Amino acid sequence: MKKRIIIKSLLWTLGISATLFIVLIVHIYMVTKPVKYDNADLQLARIDFRQDLDSAQAVDVQHTVMAMPGIVNVFMNRHDRTLVYGYRQGKQTSEQVYQAVMRSGNYDAERFVLNEKQQSSGCPVMQGKTSFLYSISNGLHELLD
């Protein structure tokens, strides 16, 4: 008799827990909608030059990069000796762009790579992509939509 009550209680507990979990999942799915980003696959990358570039070299470097497939935009900051460009993921890589720049003029330059500290800190408007709720809702929408 006692055993039956325990089994019955366990089944009820499990049933209620499962129902509540399903309700939670449905609720998360209903109240969160996936954020739609323009240019979600547009990646920025930077090349830091260790030498000054004259205006002709700056134009040449920009033309070299802009002519590559998958490149969206290029910006040269001669004062800071940096070149920033945007490329479509899957159509180009920052390593290939760097190699192309080096071939074009054998410059003293390096590819800017973020260290771990820089990766984990920065502009607050880019936060929130690692939260528990974000992961669950994003996963749910990816699974069900």
Next chain:
Amino acid sequence: MKKTLILMMACLLGLSIVQSSCKKKKDDPEPDPTPTTPVTPAPSLYDRVGGTAMVSDPNNSGQMIEKGRLTLRSVVDSSVFVIAADTAMTKYFGTLLGEVGMGNTTGFAALSKNFTDFLCVATGSKNSAYAYTGKSMKDAHDPSKNSRMGMKVNATDFDRFVGDIGTGLAKNGVTAANNKALVDDLVALLYSTKNDIVQR
């Protein structure tokens, strides 16, 4: 039973008459005998950069976008390149250059969307789809309330940031020489956040 039903219906009818007469009074106020000149509200900054007119979105073929948002997004996107190339800004915006795996949202896309949303709301957009849902400016830039903020922003870096936005504006053909009023208003808008963002 029948009598009660008739009484209830009569009460309901009376109530609805009273309610409709009150509503009419509220909606139709007494005309003001003094003549007034119609006041046209001044266009918001959002209206001045294009407003709610729908145009095709060059980034998403087949989709439409409000012209005001398209203008602001173009300025933001150009400015993000300038910011990413500014070595003094790397300590705040390094994540822009962090490479992510295929299928993940890049730092560029995240900043472009959030900053454009913020500017849309701040310039007067009423479109709820562009609502800014982030932290308050003060909390977002306070390292004790936002773990992603590695350090507090100083006034010099804030001025430099506004300068980078100015360069982004110029890349979109808007300069103090050809549209001083618009540049001044946008700069004033950015500086209205300075007290919340500069915390050292």
